[in-house]
Amino acid sequence: MNHQIVRTGSAVLLFAALVFLVTAPMQAQDAGALFKSKCAVCHAPDGSGSGAMGKQLGVTDLRADEVQKQTDAQLNDSITNGKGTKMPAYKGKITDDQIKGLVGYIRSFAKK
Numbered sequence: 001m002n003h004q005i006v007r008t009g010s011a012v013l014l015f016a017a018l019v020f021l022v023t024a025p026m027q028a029q030d031a032g033a034l035f036k037s038k039c040a041v042c043h044a045p046d047g048s049g050s051g052a053m054g055k056q057l058g059v060t061d062l063r064a065d066e067v068q069k070q071t072d073a074q075l076n077d078s079i080t081n082g083k084g085t086k087m088p089a090y091k092g093k094i095t096d097d098q099i100k101g102l103v104g105y106i107r108s109f110a111k112k
């Protein structure tokens with residue numbers, strides 16, 4: 001039995017396990033950070049749209065029923081292709097997975 005190989009093997013396994021443990025919860029956090037950096041200018045950090053910019057543009061309150069009763073596909077479409085004249089399309093600016101994460105994050109507004 002070559003101890004060097006066994007030790008390297010377990011180090012790789014341990015590393016893989018660590019990467020998994022660290023990145024799994026980070027996806028949820030990423031969506032929150034992304035929302036705050038890209039969307040909160042208009043939608044406010046809590047999704048209410050209560051900031052100066054939100055009021056000026058007349059953004060919808062993302063916590064409201066009219067938004068929350070929409071399907072994930074509809075919200076995804078609003079983010080991907082934009083909505084009305086003022087909601088920018090994010091297609092190609094962020095990944096599809098990031099958009100999915102943002103839809104999930106918008107869902108979390110309703111539970112507060």
Ligand code: HEC
Nearest residue numbers: 038039042057059060067075078079083084085086087102
């Ligand atoms: C430049 C300001 C601005 C930015 C930045 C912005 N939005 Fe919007 N958003 C709007 C406006 C204005 C509307 C309302 C559009 C309408 O209904 O005419 C809207 C609508 C939406 C809707 C649809 C709500 C509904 O009524 O159906 C979703 C979902 C949404 N935004 C998500 C996001 C996400 C996620 C981001 C960040 C990736 C983002 N927005 C960034 C201005 C913005």
